[in-house]
Amino acid sequence: MAIRKFRKHIKPFIWFITVLFILSSGMLAYMNVRSSYDRSNVYAFKLDGEKVSKMEVERTKNNLVQGYSRFLGDKLDKKLIEVLAFDEVINRNLTLEIADELNIKVPNKEVNAQYDSIEKSIGNKEQFKRMLAAQGYTKKTFKQDIKNNILIEKTFQKIKEGVVPTDEEIQREYENGVATLYDGKSLDEVRDQVINNLKEQKGMEEYLVLLKKSKDKVKIDSVSPEYEELLAKVEIDKDGFKVTNIDFAKKMLNALYVTNGDKEKADLQVREYYDNQIKIAKEAMKRGIVVPEDLPLEYRFEIFQRELFNNIKSTIKPTDEELKEYFNNNNLKYDIFPSAQAEIAKVQIEPSAEDKEIAKKQAEDILKEATPENFKEKAKEYSTGPSAGNGGELGWFSKGDMVEPFQKAAFEGEVGKIYPTPVETVFGYHLILVEDKNEKEDKVKASHILISPKISKKTVEDKEKDIENLREKIQNKEIEFKNISKDRTDIVQNNSFRINNAGYISGLGYNEELAKTILDAPLNKVESLKIDNEIYIFNKTEDVKYKKAKYEDVKDRVKEDYLNSKAQEEMKKYM
Structure with a gap:
C-alpha cells in the first residue's frame, strides 16, 4: 500500500x-x-x-x-x-x-x-x-x-x-x-x-x-565476469546497417508481448522488422534522403521512414475529381458531430463521521465473536476487502509494505492472536490476526477482516444539499467555477473538458451518462448529476450541433488525408 x-x-x-x-x-x-x-x-x-x-x-x-x-x-x-x-x-x-x-x-x-x-x-x-x-x-x-x-x-x-x-x-x-x-x-x-x-x-x-x-x-x-556478455555487440550486419544486441533486445521484449511469449516467433518478427527498416532506409537513400550516421540506429530508421513518407507524398498530384471521389467514399469522416465544451467539477461523496462510527461498531461486534479458529470464516462472511474470498489472507509482508497504523499493529501483535482492537486506516477498520513472524527478516504473516464504512442515505442527502447550495452560488456568480475547489477537499477534479457524442470526455474518459446529460443541457446553466458515489457539477460553455460536411469546406483536409492514404499504400511496397 x-x-x-x-x-x-x-x-x-x-x-x-x-x-x-x-x-x-x-x-x-x-x-x-x-x-x-x-x-x-x-x-x-x-x-x-x-x-x-x-x-x-x-x-x-x-x-x-x-x-x-x-x-x-x-x-x-x-x-x-x-x-x-x-x-x-x-x-x-x-x-x-x-x-x-x-x-x-x-x-x-x-x-x-x-x-x-x-x-x-x-x-x-x-x-x-x-x-x-x-x-x-x-x-x-x-x-x-x-x-x-x-x-x-x-x-x-x-x-x-x-x-x-x-x-x-x-x-x-x-x-x-x-x-x-x-x-x-x-x-x-x-x-x-x-x-x-x-x-x-x-x-x-x-x-x-x-x-x-x-x-x-x-x-x-574491468568488467565483472557476470556482466561481460552484456557489452554491446553486433547482432545483425546487413547492407551497411549494424543492429546491436541492445537494439535487438528492446524489440524482442515488445515482440514477446505480441507473440504471447513465443521466443521463436518473436525472434522471426524482430528480424523481419529490421529487414523492412533496412529496405525503407535504402529506398530513402536512393531518393537522396540523408540521415546523420551519428544518431542511434532506431532514431535513424524513424527519420528515414518519416522522410520517405513525406517524399512520396510530395510526388502525388491528385486531380479534383480524385479528391471528390475520396470525399464521397469517406464523407462521414468530415461530418461535424455533436460536441460540447463544459466546466466540470467532480465531487467525491465520502463516508461521514456517523458512517465511520457504524463501521467501527460493526468491527467491534465481529471482534467479540472472532477467534483464531473461526477468523477465516468470519473474513469470508464480513470482510469488504479484496482478500475476503481467501479468508482475509495477506501472506508475508515487510515493514514499509503496508500503511500505518496497520503495519504498527501487525508487528506489535502476538503470534496466533487477534489484535485486541479494530485498527483504523484510510480503508476502514481492520481486525488483524497475526499468524506468524520472522524476526530475522523482519516480516509478518497476517490475515485481516476489513469493514469499510458504508455511505448512508443521510450522508448522500446532506452532500446533495451542499452541492445544490454551491451550484446556486456559481450560477449567481458569487463564486467562479474555477475557484470552487480552493477550500474544499471533496472536489477531486475541476477543469474545462471537451465532450463528444460517443460518450468520451477528454481528461475524464468514457462516461456516457454524464456526456449525454451535458450535451442535452442548455448553455451557461450550472447543473449537477449524481452517479454512484460521485456528483458532477457542470456548466456547458460551448455547444456544437451536427453538420453535414460539404466538399468545398473541407477540401484541404480531404487532400491531406488522400495524400496520406496513397503514401501509406506506396510505403507497403518496402515493408
Missing part, C-alpha cells in the same frame, strides 16, 4: 531515464548476492576509469523487471532485461558527464525540496527511513540520486532551449501537421506550438548525437 505511494513519487523526468527503485524483496535478494563479493569486487565495470557499482546495475535491472513483468509475467526473458539495464546505466552516467561539460548545476535547495516532498508524502519519517534502508539507500545516496535525476532533466532542457528552428523548418513542420496536429489553424495561431515541437524533436536529436559520440569514445574495462 504505502510502498506504491512511495514509488509513485520517484518517477522519470524524461523518457530515456528510468527510476532506480525496486521492491524491498528484490533489493534484499541482491544484497545477499552482493555479500558474497569481497570489497575489491563490488563494482560492475569502469567507465573511463570511474567505477560503476553493481548496486546501480542491479537496481536498474530490477526496476526494468518490475516494469516489464506487468505485461509479460512469467514470459519475461531476464537476459534481455540485463542487456538493457547494463546499457541504461552507461547512458545515465554518460548523460551526467554531458551535464558536467555543459556546466549544469543543481542547488542543494532543489534536492532538499524534492527529498522533503517525498518524505512528507509518506507521512511518517521513521517509516520513510526504513523504506530507504530496505531499498539499499542512505539519506545521502538517495539525495544523490535525486540530484542526478535533476541534472539529467536540466541537461535535456538546456539542449532543447539551445535549439533555434529556421523559418524553413517551421514552415515545413507546420505543413506536415496542419490538418492533424495543428487542427487546420493558421501558422500564426500555432507558431509557438510548432516551435516547441521542433525544439523537442531537434533537442532530442542533439542529445542522442552527444550520447552516441560519448559512447563511441568511452572506455569500458
Whole structure:
C-alpha cells in the first residue's frame, strides 16, 4: 500500500531515464548476492576509469523487471532485461558527464525540496527511513540520486532551449501537421506550438548525437565476469546497417508481448522488422534522403521512414475529381458531430463521521465473536476487502509494505492472536490476526477482516444539499467555477473538458451518462448529476450541433488525408 505511494513519487523526468527503485524483496535478494563479493569486487565495470557499482546495475535491472513483468509475467526473458539495464546505466552516467561539460548545476535547495516532498508524502519519517534502508539507500545516496535525476532533466532542457528552428523548418513542420496536429489553424495561431515541437524533436536529436559520440569514445574495462556478455555487440550486419544486441533486445521484449511469449516467433518478427527498416532506409537513400550516421540506429530508421513518407507524398498530384471521389467514399469522416465544451467539477461523496462510527461498531461486534479458529470464516462472511474470498489472507509482508497504523499493529501483535482492537486506516477498520513472524527478516504473516464504512442515505442527502447550495452560488456568480475547489477537499477534479457524442470526455474518459446529460443541457446553466458515489457539477460553455460536411469546406483536409492514404499504400511496397 504505502510502498506504491512511495514509488509513485520517484518517477522519470524524461523518457530515456528510468527510476532506480525496486521492491524491498528484490533489493534484499541482491544484497545477499552482493555479500558474497569481497570489497575489491563490488563494482560492475569502469567507465573511463570511474567505477560503476553493481548496486546501480542491479537496481536498474530490477526496476526494468518490475516494469516489464506487468505485461509479460512469467514470459519475461531476464537476459534481455540485463542487456538493457547494463546499457541504461552507461547512458545515465554518460548523460551526467554531458551535464558536467555543459556546466549544469543543481542547488542543494532543489534536492532538499524534492527529498522533503517525498518524505512528507509518506507521512511518517521513521517509516520513510526504513523504506530507504530496505531499498539499499542512505539519506545521502538517495539525495544523490535525486540530484542526478535533476541534472539529467536540466541537461535535456538546456539542449532543447539551445535549439533555434529556421523559418524553413517551421514552415515545413507546420505543413506536415496542419490538418492533424495543428487542427487546420493558421501558422500564426500555432507558431509557438510548432516551435516547441521542433525544439523537442531537434533537442532530442542533439542529445542522442552527444550520447552516441560519448559512447563511441568511452572506455569500458574491468568488467565483472557476470556482466561481460552484456557489452554491446553486433547482432545483425546487413547492407551497411549494424543492429546491436541492445537494439535487438528492446524489440524482442515488445515482440514477446505480441507473440504471447513465443521466443521463436518473436525472434522471426524482430528480424523481419529490421529487414523492412533496412529496405525503407535504402529506398530513402536512393531518393537522396540523408540521415546523420551519428544518431542511434532506431532514431535513424524513424527519420528515414518519416522522410520517405513525406517524399512520396510530395510526388502525388491528385486531380479534383480524385479528391471528390475520396470525399464521397469517406464523407462521414468530415461530418461535424455533436460536441460540447463544459466546466466540470467532480465531487467525491465520502463516508461521514456517523458512517465511520457504524463501521467501527460493526468491527467491534465481529471482534467479540472472532477467534483464531473461526477468523477465516468470519473474513469470508464480513470482510469488504479484496482478500475476503481467501479468508482475509495477506501472506508475508515487510515493514514499509503496508500503511500505518496497520503495519504498527501487525508487528506489535502476538503470534496466533487477534489484535485486541479494530485498527483504523484510510480503508476502514481492520481486525488483524497475526499468524506468524520472522524476526530475522523482519516480516509478518497476517490475515485481516476489513469493514469499510458504508455511505448512508443521510450522508448522500446532506452532500446533495451542499452541492445544490454551491451550484446556486456559481450560477449567481458569487463564486467562479474555477475557484470552487480552493477550500474544499471533496472536489477531486475541476477543469474545462471537451465532450463528444460517443460518450468520451477528454481528461475524464468514457462516461456516457454524464456526456449525454451535458450535451442535452442548455448553455451557461450550472447543473449537477449524481452517479454512484460521485456528483458532477457542470456548466456547458460551448455547444456544437451536427453538420453535414460539404466538399468545398473541407477540401484541404480531404487532400491531406488522400495524400496520406496513397503514401501509406506506396510505403507497403518496402515493408
